[in-house]
Amino acid sequence: SSNLPLRKKKVLITAGPTYEAIDPVRFIGNHSSGKMGYELAAAAHAAGAEVILISGPTHLQNPNEDIKLIRVQSAMEMFEATTKYFSEVDVAIASAAVSDYRPRISATQKIKKSSEIMELELVKNPDILATLGSARKNQVLVGFALETENEEENAAGKLERKNLDFIVLNSLNDQGAGFKSETNKIKILFRNGTLKAFDLKSKKEVAQDILTEIIGLLNA
């Protein structure tokens, strides 16, 4: 029905940051709170979808007990969980802020303070969204781009490289957009080059706008 436009659809969402362990007490992370992704999960559930939410470390609670919430720490764990479920879903939305690198070695004991300069060797993490982009069959695939410069150009590159239907651009140059805030300001860039700009809104309303575009693609 039009009240439940995602009935019988399965939606996978990644959310939150990843923590890349340096040793048992330290990590490399970022400022993602998970809010954007959890609002997407809540909105997809409210639209009738079966939702799998794969979340990095956050303080947020599962928006609904019917949502399958899988909590992970690192990019590698997020990669494992996401690729495990991707083939069974109709829609995947990558809103997580995944660390591009991880420490090559995670020390088993707390690293002791010693020399003035300490070097940490990093290795690249797999790109989860690009992996989905290569594997996709009929799924609708949506990514995010968090930019600080050359926003539209960078987002267009990610849309192409990761083989997405559309990419949601948010810029740290916009007040009230991006990490942590209750609000976000987005632009959506489609494969055909169309760019839709939205006003500053609550993340709940932004999630609804994104789902409306996805429902449009599913019904096209």
Ligand code: PMT
């Ligand atoms: O969690 P909040 O505090 O509410 O903040 C929301 C947000 C700012 C985190 C969110 O709106 C957002 O922009 N998420 C993507 C952040 C990001 O890491 O963007 P990126 O431009 O580095 O990555 C591009 C895309 O590839 C993203 O969809 C990302 O999930 C995905 N990616 C990136 C690297 C990687 N190794 N694997 C991935 O899947």
